[in-house]
Amino acid sequence: MEILKSCPCCGSKNYVMSPAFIFPFVSNRIFGQPTIELEKSNLTDIDLRKTLVGTFTFKCGKCYYMGNAIRYSQEQMELLYKGYRDKSYNEERIIFEPSYKERITNLEAQYPYLKEVEKFIEDNTKNIRSILDLGGGSGINCPFRTSKKHSCWVYDLSPCKLVKDIVHWSKNEERRNFDLINCSNVLEHVPSLEDFIKNEILNLDFKYLYIEVPNHEPEKNPTHDVIKKGWHEHINFFTKNSLISLFEKHSLIVIASKFFPEKKEARSTGILLERSS
Numbered sequence: 001m002e003i004l005k006s007c008p009c010c011g012s013k014n015y016v017m018s019p020a021f022i023f024p025f026v027s028n029r030i031f032g033q034p035t036i037e038l039e040k041s042n043l044t045d046i047d048l049r050k051t052l053v054g055t056f057t058f059k060c061g062k063c064y065y066m067g068n069a070i071r072y073s074q075e076q077m078e079l080l081y082k083g084y085r086d087k088s089y090n091e092e093r094i095i096f097e098p099s100y101k102e103r104i105t106n107l108e109a110q111y112p113y114l115k116e117v118e119k120f121i122e123d124n125t126k127n128i129r130s131i132l133d134l135g136g137g138s139g140i141n142c143p144f145r146t147s148k149k150h151s152c153w154v155y156d157l158s159p160c161k162l163v164k165d166i167v168h169w170s171k172n173e174e175r176r177n178f179d180l181i182n183c184s185n186v187l188e189h190v191p192s193l194e195d196f197i198k199n200e201i202l203n204l205d206f207k208y209l210y211i212e213v214p215n216h217e218p219e220k221n222p223t224h225d226v227i228k229k230g231w232h233e234h235i236n237f238f239t240k241n242s243l244i245s246l247f248e249k250h251s252l253i254v255i256a257s258k259f260f261p262e263k264k265e266a267r268s269t270g271i272l273l274e275r276s277s
């Protein structure tokens with residue numbers, strides 16, 4: 001487990017740290033402890049029973065990236081995501097977060113703006129036929145999955161029943177070249193962004209990369225400029241500038257970006273990158 005000491009996107013050391021907490025479901029999974037339970041102290045009249053497990057919020061003063069300052073280790077990530085969204089995971093989470101029961105169906109549905117994403121990719125690229133959905137779960141949100149002109153694969157650490165028109169891809173397979181890598185709603189969960197880009201993205205052969213993350217652009221929505229107090233499974237909040245800084249270090253050039261859906265309050269930020277050869 002490490003603590004951020006510079007911005008993981010732009011590298012700036014110009015940042016602020018603010019006190020924050022880790023949500024009980026997450027601290028229970030990772031540390032085996034949902035809250036800190038203390039007796040009322042003789043030295044103070046503050047009742048510290050059921051204090052939440054603490055962390056800090058890191059906010060970059062240059063690109064406005066914001067994240068949980070504590071970066072979980074690989075082992076801790078495995079504890080957090082073990083059986084992700086399976087029956088026992090859902091039951092455990094509902095104990096801490098009763099409203100999760102109602103949210104599960106929405107979390108597993110197709111994005112209502114997927115056609116907009118497909119049009120955005122089509123308008124800004126050439127000759128896309130093969131697509132790998134990296135971290136795509138069931139593959140339900142893989143662009144062009146239902147088009148007969150494209151071939152789609154999905155790679156995900158959590159074994160998951162796939163939807164129609166997409167097949168599993170594994171690291172042992174010979175095929176490593178794709179026209180497009182789709183990495184949608186993954187980066188906000190990743191503690192080591194550099195390792196993820198180097199080990200999971202750059203060792204594939206591809207021309208285009210589509211990245212989508214929840215929208216936290218202060219310019220688009222000023223309420224997103226508020227410094228977060230609590231951290232759950234999303235540990236990275238990106239602005240468009242922070243994503244550009246993150247990828248340009250690896251010779252990935254942003255060719256277009258867009259907020260989705262177009263006509264309502266923007267829920268996601270999508271950026272399309274091209275690998276320079």
Ligand SMILES: [Zn+2]
Pocket residue numbers: 007008009010011012060061062063064065242
């Ligand atoms: Zn930054």
